[in-house]
Amino acid sequence: MNETLINLMADLQEEETLSMVNTLIKEGGNPMDILSDARSAMEIVGKRFETSEYFIPDLMMAGEILKGISDIVKPLIQGDDASAKKGKVLIGTVAGDIHDIGKDIVTFMLDVSGYDVLDIGIDVPIQVFVEKIQEFQPSVVGLSGFLTLAFDSMKKTVEALEKAGLRDNLKIMIGGGQMDDEVRKYVRADAYGKDAVAAVNLCKQWIG
Amino acid sequence: MGITPEELFKEREKRVLDAIALKKPDRVPIMPHFSFFPTKYSGFTPEEVMYDPEKLWKAQWKTLTEFEPDMDNSPFGLRFLGPLLETLDFKQLKWPGHGLSPDVSYQFVEGEYMKVEEYDAFLSDPTDFMLRAYWPRIFGSLKGFEKLPPLRDIITYSIGTAFGFGVFGSPEVTAALDALKKAGEKSLQISQYSRLFAEKAREAGFPMQYGGYSQAPFDTLGDYLRGTKGAMLDMYRRPEKIIKACEKLLPIMFEVAVNASKVSGNPRIFMPIHKGIDGFMSEEQFKKFFWPTLHALIVALINEGLIPCVLWEGNCTTRLDIIKDIPEGKALYGFEATDIFRAKEVLGNRVCIRGNVPLSLLATSNPEDVRAYCKKLIDIVGKDGGYIMDSAAGFDDAKPENVKAMFDFTREYGVY
Numbered sequence: 001m002n003e004t005l006i007n008l009m010a011d012l013q014e015e016e017t018l019s020m021v022n023t024l025i026k027e028g029g030n031p032m033d034i035l036s037d038a039r040s041a042m043e044i045v046g047k048r049f050e051t052s053e054y055f056i057p058d059l060m061m062a063g064e065i066l067k068g069i070s071d072i073v074k075p076l077i078q079g080d081d082a083s084a085k086k087g088k089v090l091i092g093t094v095a096g097d098i099h100d101i102g103k104d105i106v107t108f109m110l111d112v113s114g115y116d117v118l119d120i121g122i123d124v125p126i127q128v129f130v131e132k133i134q135e136f137q138p139s140v141v142g143l144s145g146f147l148t149l150a151f152d153s154m155k156k157t158v159e160a161l162e163k164a165g166l167r168d169n170l171k172i173m174i175g176g177g178q179m180d181d182e183v184r185k186y187v188r189a190d191a192y193g194k195d196a197v198a199a200v201n202l203c204k205q206w207i208g
Numbered sequence: 209m210g211i212t213p214e215e216l217f218k219e220r221e222k223r224v225l226d227a228i229a230l231k232k233p234d235r236v237p238i239m240p241h242f243s244f245f246p247t248k249y250s251g252f253t254p255e256e257v258m259y260d261p262e263k264l265w266k267a268q269w270k271t272l273t274e275f276e277p278d279m280d281n282s283p284f285g286l287r288f289l290g291p292l293l294e295t296l297d298f299k300q301l302k303w304p305g306h307g308l309s310p311d312v313s314y315q316f317v318e319g320e321y322m323k324v325e326e327y328d329a330f331l332s333d334p335t336d337f338m339l340r341a342y343w344p345r346i347f348g349s350l351k352g353f354e355k356l357p358p359l360r361d362i363i364t365y366s367i368g369t370a371f372g373f374g375v376f377g378s379p380e381v382t383a384a385l386d387a388l389k390k391a392g393e394k395s396l397q398i399s400q401y402s403r404l405f406a407e408k409a410r411e412a413g414f415p416m417q418y419g420g421y422s423q424a425p426f427d428t429l430g431d432y433l434r435g436t437k438g439a440m441l442d443m444y445r446r447p448e449k450i451i452k453a454c455e456k457l458l459p460i461m462f463e464v465a466v467n468a469s470k471v472s473g474n475p476r477i478f479m480p481i482h483k484g485i486d487g488f489m490s491e492e493q494f495k496k497f498f499w500p501t502l503h504a505l506i507v508a509l510i511n512e513g514l515i516p517c518v519l520w521e522g523n524c525t526t527r528l529d530i531i532k533d534i535p536e537g538k539a540l541y542g543f544e545a546t547d548i549f550r551a552k553e554v555l556g557n558r559v560c561i562r563g564n565v566p567l568s569l570l571a572t573s574n575p576e577d578v579r580a581y582c583k584k585l586i587d588i589v590g591k592d593g594g595y596i597m598d599s600a601a602g603f604d605d606a607k608p609e610n611v612k613a614m615f616d617f618t619r620e621y622g623v624y
Contacts, residue, residue: 012444057440064441094534096312098302098607123308136452148567148605177522178567186572195487201570 002037003126008034009041009069012061018068033075038069042112049198055104063108075186083117087207090133091122091142093176094153102176102196109196119159126153126160133166139207141170142199143189146177154187155175171206173199216413220278222414224596228560230537232593234620236586237278238615239417243602244313245282246271246610254604256309257283258303259290261401268405269593272414275615278596280409280533284402289314292394295387297348313604321345322433324442327449330433331456336360342433345425349387352380373444374489406472418517419474422465422509423482424502425457426450430483439483443493462508470578475514476540480504483521491530497531511540517562520546521601528554546602561589562596565614571601575613582617590622597622 005024008017011061018183021034045062048054089110100122107119118136120128133141141161143154154174161167172189184192193199211219219234226233247257250267257264261284268283293301300321303314321342322330330337336358344354355375362368375381406416423431430439442450447616463607481503483489519542524531531541532555534559542562543551551561565581582597589595595620599606 014444055490055493057443057489057493060440061444062438094308098308098315098317101318146570147313147315148603151568151571151605180566180568181568182568182572186568 006041007036008046009038009065012058012065014061014065014068017065021069021072024070027077031076034069034073037064039112042066044113046109046197046200059105059109066112079189086114088116088119088136089140089142089203090120090136090138091144092121092124092129093144094150094157095123095125096153097145098122099148099176102145106175106196106199110198110203113200115136126157129157130160130164133161133208140203141172143172143174144176145179148178150176151183151186158188173202213411213413217410217415220413221415224278225511225598227594228537228540230560230594232624233294236590236595236597236618238597239277239279239499240599241281241602244604245606249608252297253304253310254313255304257287265405273412275496275611279415281417284405285396288398288401289390292391292398295349295390299346300346300487302542318435320438323423327453331452333458334456348386352384356381357491365519371496373374379612381495416474418476419472420465420568422466422477422479422505424484424498425454425461425499425505426484426501427482428457428461429453434484441499447472450497458501458504464515465509466512468551469514476517477509477514478517480519481521485524486526487514491526493529494527503533506534506539510535515539518542520544527549532558535558542598549588556594560594560596562598564600566600567603570603575609578610578613579617582614583621586622593624
């Protein structure tokens with residue numbers, strides 16, 4: 001564990017972090033260790049987000065740094081670096097809504113938190129949710145939506161999952177612009193999460 | 209003898225202006241942003257009203273006359289956009305019948321419409337950048353303008369003139385000029401309907417809320433030029449550039465508001481806030497990147513005799529102490545998910561507050577819950593005036609009985 005690297009990244013020092021990673025690699029450092037340190041840094045970033053020390057731009061910046069690190073070290077790693085994933089989460093923006101910024105951040109945070117995340121995109125028709133859930137068999141489904149029109153899309157999506165007999169084995173969380181606990185009741189989801197860390201915490205609670 | 213429409217007009221305008229001046233009106237004013245609600249309420253689809261001005265008129269008029277808000281908005285500038293945007297092949301929106309199904313509202317397409325390396329071009333000559341790089345990118349029909357030389361280079365017979373105009377004869381530029389002409393016709397049609405609607409509403413006793421539109425410079429940059437992600441990352445990677453760009457946009461955002469207000473004769477300027485809300489940046493970033501140019505804009509508009517009507521979208525509770533710093537009784541702050549009761553404590557003696565019946569309540573709950581929420585708003589935020597009842601944001605999907613409950617209750621219970 002390289003505390004200096006972890007702290008540089010957790011403090012979002014992009015240039016310094018990437019230059020240190022380059023140096024470490026040049027000096028024969030283990031790429032897997034670097035990735036592991038990056039994950040530790042992301043945990044700190046997530047905690048700072050939870051305590052309102054960090055905000056969305058910080059998550060985006062952390063994402064950029066992580067991408068920069070991956071670009072340097074991934075080519076040096078033989079085979080699959082995937083540490084055992086904790087569980088499957090499927091996420092998408094519901095029919096009629098084309099917003100993706102929030103959904104992308106949630107996907108990113110779930111991914112770095114060790115979940116196997118399948119993002120099926122924006123304006124996803126109800127039937128596509130049903131089919132993809134049948135194929136992927138996630139434990140958790142995240143329904144994203146920014147506008148009020150998403151209320152009914154979410155409701156219909158949940159109903160379709162009930163009809164397809166998939167609902168009992170799933171936890172469903174909703175999030176995005178106009179969502180709140182009123183909407184959760186209306187669409188009959190299991191939980192509403194106010195941000196990306198809330199989504200990660202819900203998955204921790206449900207999957208581990 | 210009943211009260212005449214002219215008297216009603218004055219009464220309604222006074223009610224709102226009294227609230228803005230932090231006085232106690234005869235009752236709590238109510239004025240929502242109806243957004244696409246009138247469309248569904250009248251049995252039309254969003255696609256229909258975006259292309260058919262008569263249907264749009266009918267829907268808005270029905271809603272206006274049945275709910276009788278203290279002020280309304282002409283819907284044409286933000287709804288009757290189909291033919292114009294189609295002509296321009298506009299890329300920044302998807303709308304019903306153009307990338308989206310007929311029954312949903314239009315939505316913005318996020319993008320990096322100004323690239324990182326274009327900051328300098330924008331800073332040195334925004335008009336040139338807009339014409340030759342930005343317009344061709346956001347208006348497909350104006351792609352030909354990419355071929356234009358900087359027009360500032362055409363100076364006299366010996367500099368620029370002889371060869372500079374040649375490009376205007378090229379097929380690409382000619383096509384773009386043709387598209388501009390067609391767009392001009394569609395645009396004029398929107399203006400005519402908009403003006404006529406305001407006139408007819410006035411004759412019926414209803415003032416318009418807004419006479420112009422502006423934005424925080426950071427929002428213009430982050431929404432339309434750099435994109436959300438671009439603007440957020442720029443705060444770390446090129447902080448000086450983003451501040452310079454906001455400063456460059458400040459006089460432009462002032463100018464668009466002043467010019468629109470001159471044409472409409474209405475001093476109220478709508479300013480929705482997007483990227484400065486809680487969660488979207490830290491307090492430090494808000495103070496450094498967002499607030500300085502927004503604050504300057506608000507103060508400049510007030511000094512010009514205009515009334516900034518700022519809609520603080522999302523949750524802005526942590527910003528209250530900062531945004532308090534504006535002249536007293538000269539603006540209107542609408543709130544969406546901000547703790548509006550806290551807002552009353554912090555801002556109550558500084559700026560009129562508006563809001564914030566949640567859209568989720570209007571769309572999914574019942575009249576009883578709506579009345580209970582409105583009661584709390586009137587009791588606490590409405591205390592001693594300086595408050596306007598409104599939904600949390602413009603609403604598309606709301607149960608008519610819930611909207612009616614919000615209006616009826618405010619008129620009955622909101623009397624001072």
